[in-house]
Amino acid sequence: MDSRPQPVEHLASLDAAAQALIRAADTSFVASCAHLELAQGGVDISHRGGRPGFIHLEGDTLWMPDFRGNRYMNTLGNLLAEPRAALLFIDFERGDVLHLQGETQILWQAEGHPAVEGAERYWRFDVRRAWRFTAALPWRGRNLEYSPATLATGVWQR
Template identity: 60%
Template sequence: MSHRGGRPGFVRVEGNRLTIPDFSGNRYFNTLGNFVRLPRAALLFIDFAGGDLLHLDGTVTIDWQPPPGYAGAQRLWSVDVRSGWRCRGAFGLRGTVGEMSPATLGTGCWP
């Protein structure tokens, strides 16, 4: 499991496709290396305020040269969603967003 977060709204949704920017990290490329070998992903989105969980899975493609408009992203990866489920109130911990980490603040904002 690898957290691949950014500022709120960093995941773009177009139909069945989610596009996620890839930021500079530990430079091990574990996630991308796994996608190159086996292009499948499962994503878990947690609503910390309400406790809802959204699980999606699908096929991955990598864009090694992202188009302009993704400040801070070194590449993009997309998931063509095949299936998913939502479970309301399943996550027992609740919280609100406090201060963002400096790493997150350096990831940029997208319209």
């Protein structure tokens, strides 16, 4: 397998490989901002994680449980003020990166889905743009173990 970075690939919608990466993810990163029109608009990048399967996927829509965190609520506050956001998924074993841009909606209940253990609320992410960067990262890694806090959270029932 060629481990050199490949040209960026624009995805018109989430293909099978992108969906598989999201479904297997135990980590994602979300970028948000409170006021897009201001240079000092409160940009925030934060981690979202759980056990593999903590993200539910329906076509180009992701459903994310929001587990208890540091209680600052920067991301949720930003998403309420400005629903446009970006998500980043990384395959640490292959060095692949999936970058999504879309619009969010905060959901105070699971709305038509079974509740996820440990979730205090949920948010929906509708993909508007997607890019895949194959072998983009120069280093590789793998998960050795999960924290007890992660193991105490649930996943979406399929």
